[in-house]
Amino acid sequence: LVSTFMSIANIDTVRGISSYESALIYIIFKDGVNLYWARDRVLEQLNRVNNLPKDAKVEIGSDSTSIGWAYQYALSSDSKNLSDLKVLQDF
Numbered sequence: 001l002v003s004t005f006m007s008i009a010n011i012d013t014v015r016g017i018s019s020y021e022s023a024l025i026y027i028i029f030k031d032g033v034n035l036y037w038a039r040d041r042v043l044e045q046l047n048r049v050n051n052l053p054k055d056a057k058v059e060i061g062s063d064s065t066s067i068g069w070a071y072q073y074a075l076s077s078d079s080k081n082l083s084d085l086k087v088l089q090d091f
Contacts, residue, residue: 001016001023001025001049002014002015002016002025004045004048004049005025005027005042005045007045008027008038008041008042008045009041010029010030010033010038011027011028011029011030012028012029012030013026013027013028014026014027014028015028027042035063039060039063042060043060046058046060075088075089
C-alpha cells in the first residue's frame, strides 16, 4: 500500500507501520496542499487497491485526528553533550 500512495501528486512522505492484523499508513503532503484535495486523492487510491483480504477494514482518519503533530522542537547546545540534553528532554 505504501508504494501505491507514493504515486499521488504533492506527496512529501509516506510511512507504513504494521503488526499482526493491523497496519497504519501516514501520508504527509507538501506544505500548502488543500486538505480536501489530498483526502480525495487518498480515497481514489484506496478504491483502486484490489488485493486486500475480503474481511479487511480500511478507513481514512478524520481531518481532525488527534494523531497529528501538536508541536515539534529540537534540543541543541554548544556546551552540553547528548546525555545532558536527554536529561533536559526527560525533565
